[in-house]
Amino acid sequence: MRGIQLPLSQTQKVRLQKALEKLESLSSKVNSNASVTISDSISVNHEDSVLKGHGTADLNGEVVATVCGIVERVNKLVYVRALRSRYKPEVGDIVIGLVVEVAQKRWRLEINYSQNAVLMLSSMNMPDGVQRRRTSVDELNMRSIFEEQDVVCAEVRGFQHDGLHLQARSQKYGKLHRGQLLSVPPYLVKRQKQHFHHLEEYGTDLILGCNGLIWVGEHIEGKDDMVDDQVNESAPEAVLPSKNYVSLDQEKNYTTLETRKYICRAANAVRVLSTLGFNITLEIIKGVVDLSLSMNLDIHDMLGSEFCVLVAEKEAERRSSNKKR
Incomplete structure (x- = not known):
């Protein structure tokens, strides 16, 4: 069960x-065509140059599923979105994380992802609510805003060279208690x-x-x-x-x-x-x-x-x- x-x-x-x-x-009546299990055959048009993506494999000229999930098609790309998988961030996602480190001008948060997320000091509202440049005094007082083991709500901003970045530029984001x-x-x-x-x-x-x-x-x-x-x-x-x-x-x-x-x-x-x-x-x-x-x-x-x-x-x-x- x-x-x-x-x-x-x-x-x-x-x-x-x-x-x-x-x-x-x-549920099977709704998703009977889209749901597949391991080794199920996925119907594709072999006349087109089909691109086999994640969760698929070529077996005896047929495209079969290697994971349980939902078949997704994007133009010529065919892949299987696994039902049970780790969190994959998308821009705009609302996430909750635990502060694990207070670094230079940033906090690092554990958000149940393969790597820790980054919340920059410049990407959040200050406690006084004033929109201004962040100074060295603000950087020294970072622990008065968030410290280790604090629970923080934020929004996914996007991926940059140093990892996944978050932002908390609204009153609804911030520390939870x-x-x-x-x-x-x-x-x-x-x-x-x-x-x-x-x-x-x-x-x-x-x-x-x-x-x-x-x-x-x-x-x-x-x-x-x-x-x-x-x-x-x-x-x-x-x-x-x-x-x-x-x-x-x-x-x-x-x-x-x-x-x-x-x-x-x-x-x-x-x-x-x-x-x-x-x-x-x-x-x-x-x-x-x-x-x-x-x-x-x-x-x-x-x-x-x-x-x-x-x-x-x-x-x-x-x-x-x-x-x-």
Whole structure:
């Protein structure tokens, strides 16, 4: 059953098997032509000069797949995109990383990639919000912004000669705190239009990193970039944060118990979906959290075998009803 390691009873095994078979039947109807397994033949037009890319091989005059995945075609190039693979960055991706080194004018972040990413001091907003040149004083104070083991959200800027570069030029990026960092296989997080989510009914923020790192934390009110720009243009002296604002932020150094419970529920929902191998989206996470609340389930019981089976059955019902529509 997809390599799921759960202490299941015989009844739970049967129920989970039925749910997974139903999900596979629904997905196979959609991707039957595109999905291939190892040694499957890929239909190509041999009259054209076909270019065989990654995940393909020539066997007895036929193009066969060497990995399990989805067949992709770009002009004459045919390749197989593996379902389970390491994170491959693309420009514009939202990623979450751990600071592993503070170097000269840059931080190095571990982002679940084959090499550490680089966040330059010039590629992020300063704490005072002023757009200016970075000075030697800023470089000396880099550890006051990010230090080792800090969790940072950023955007992929692109590849340069010294590696993968990130940027954090918006108020929504930066250091993350008061929450949980979760790691899931990157292929479970699909690229979407929106990766920042505010769960208003729970008072929490959810960030789905394209690199497989997911952040669930307390909601933090962010500034509107358009408002900031208007303030900067009309009143230059107003760009510095007020003392009252800083003191209030420093005083509120705790998270309420109710919010912490919701953070743990959302985090456990992500863990359950990762265990089952389901795609992780806002809709499915909220569905799992609501299911646990409707059952009056304790937070730690969400990681039990029975709840995992229930989540699989509910997901099969949801996809089936969506297909009927």
